[in-house]
Amino acid sequence: MSTRVLSGVQPSGVKHLGNYFGAIRQHLELQDRFPGECFYFIADYHALTTVQDAEALRESVHELAVTYLALGLDPDKTLLFRQSDVPEVTELAWLLATVTGMGLLERAHSYKDKVGRGLPASVGLFTYPVLMAADILSYDATLVPVGKDQIQHVEMTQDMATHFNQTYGKGNSLLHRPEFRLSDAPYVTGTDGHKMSSSYGNTLPLFESGKKLKKLVGGIVTDSTELGQPLEAERCNVFALLRLFAAADELERIREHYRTGSRDGTAFGYGHAKLLLGAHIERHFEAARGRRDELLAHPERVEEVLRNSAVRARATARATLDRCKHACGLR
Ligand code: TYM
Numbered sequence: 456m457s458t459r460v461l462s463g464v465q466p467s468g469v470k471h472l473g474n475y476f477g478a479i480r481q482h483l484e485l486q487d488r489f490p491g492e493c494f495y496f497i498a499d500y501h502a503l504t505t506v507q508d509a510e511a512l513r514e515s516v517h518e519l520a521v522t523y524l525a526l527g528l529d530p531d532k533t534l535l536f537r538q539s540d541v542p543e544v545t546e547l548a549w550l551l552a553t554v555t556g557m558g559l560l561e562r563a564h565s566y567k568d569k570v571g572r573g574l575p576a577s578v579g580l581f582t583y584p585v586l587m588a589a590d591i592l593s594y595d596a597t598l599v600p601v602g603k604d605q606i607q608h609v610e611m612t613q614d615m616a617t618h619f620n621q622t623y624g625k626g627n628s629l630l631h632r633p634e635f636r637l638s639d640a641p642y643v644t645g646t647d648g649h650k651m652s653s654s655y656g657n658t659l660p661l662f663e664s665g666k667k668l669k670k671l672v673g674g675i676v677t678d679s680t681e682l683g684q685p686l687e688a689e690r691c692n693v694f695a696l697l698r699l700f701a702a703a704d705e706l707e708r709i710r711e712h713y714r715t716g717s718r719d720g721t722a723f724g725y726g727h728a729k730l731l732l733g734a735h736i737e738r739h740f741e742a743a744r745g746r747r748d749e750l751l752a753h754p755e756r757v758e759e760v761l762r763n764s765a766v767r768a769r770a771t772a773r774a775t776l777d778r779c780k781h782a783c784g785l786r
Contacts, residue, residue: 456631460485461596463498463538463587466515467506468653469660470522472736473643476699477602481638483527485600490532494594494768495523497761500538500545501587504580520757522661525747530760538590540765543772548582548589550779554618555585564607572654588612592630593772600636602643604650609635623782630779640699646675648692659696662744664737672733683722688713693728700735 462482464474486493497519499512506512516537523535538544560566563584570576591599591612599609616630623629642650645657652658659671675692688694688710697709709731712723750757780786 456597458489458492458598459594459596460489460493460598460600461495461591461594461633462600463496463501463590464519465498465502466512466519467502468515469658470519471645471651471653471658471660472696472699473602473645473651473658475526475661476640476643477638478600479523479526481600481636482523485598486529486533493533494536494596494771495528495533496536496538496541496590496768498538498590501583504577504583505574517754517757520761521747521750524750524757524760525743526661527743530764534764534768536761536764536768540761541593541769541772543769543776544589544593545586547593547772547776547779548586550783551588551592551615551619552582552585554622555615559611559614560584562607563611565604569654584608584611585615588615591633592616593775594768595631595771595775596633597631598636599633600638603637603641606635606637609633619779623779625782629782630775643699644692644695646671646692648676648695659736661740662747664740664744668736669733672729672736675729675732677725680724682724682726683716684724685716686713686723686725691725691728693725693732697728697732697735700732700739 460482462478464470464478470479482493482495497516499516502512502515506515520535524530528535560581566576566581566583569580574580587608588611591609592615599605599612601609613632616632619630620628645651645655646659647655647657649655649657659668663671672693675696677691677693680686691713694709694713698706701709709728712718712727715723717723718727777786
């Protein structure tokens with residue numbers, strides 16, 4: 456079977472370095488390897504489990520589409536659509552729900568984590584992985600590029616596909632079993648050293664710059680080793696983030712500054728490492744920031760991409776749904 460790539464990002468919350476290095480960057484790399492076969496979507500149905508403000512949701516969906524395009528998504532090679540523009544997915548989610556045991560969903564780390572943090576336990580939040588499985592299976596995806604926190608959801612999708620095929624497939628593979636794909640930075644830490652996440656308030660947003668960025672980077676938690684003393688690079692939150700940007704030789708030099716507590720004969724400390732990181736972030740996203748400003752001034756271009764992509768995505772999802780409904784006896 457040929458490769459079909461699929462992934463989604465929730466529009467809620469500001470997009471940060473974790474989303475980029477864990478997921479979006481590999482989405483963009485894959486569009487050149489598999490032109491015409493990459494399906495990326497904005498998970499607005501999923502976002503309803505946390506955002507219940509219509510205007511805020513609409514705005515964040517637009518912002519995420521702009522973000523993808525500014526970062527280099529090429530609409531001639533790759534689909535970028537709104538999850539809710541393909542309602543067939545919710546219908547497949549129902550079919551999957553009927554073959555999914557409660558026990559499977561009860562084991563979901565993400566659900567337990569969100570409820571543990573005080574989010575109301577809605578049925579939608581609980582069945583979130585079923586909708587996610589429907590996203591993946593609707594498009595016959597073989598490869599799902601995600602960060603580490605989504606592995607369990609893809610494994611649940613594999614289980615659901617297997618159960619569905621066993622129940623209704625009569626030896627045929629109605630739904631394709633997908634594999635997840637991790638980037639080389641599948642778990643990006645935030646300013647406090649825990650997983651970077653908008654719900655933890657520890658993010659470094661992609662398009663921040665100037666004083667605001669400086670303040671955020673300045674807030675990265677470090678220990679209280681004095682300037683000029685040796686530092687442990689491997690245990691430093693700033694160094695962990697520098698790894699995402701610096702080439703091997705630069706990283707080696709910085710590691711040496713940490714080890715000796717000095718650079719070119721003068722004292723080196725966390726403040727210097729933070730300046731290096733801030734400069735890398737600004738530089739890395741500079742061109743994308745410019746494209747973003749341009750796209751924000753032309754919302755109609757963004758809307759056109761979303762609408763055109765949805766037409767093709769929907770045809771694929773429709774074919775999968777028809778196949779599955781027929782197998783269940785609904786047609
Ligand atoms: P979401 O919106 O939370 O995150 C989007 C992508 O970013 C990755 N990510 C990270 N990677 C590394 N380090 C981090 N700190 C970090 N934070 C986020 C996530 O792993 C993800 O790949 N349930 C999904 C959205 C979704 C989906 C799908 C994904 C809905 N349906 C179908 C793939 C396939 C989510 O909430 O991701």
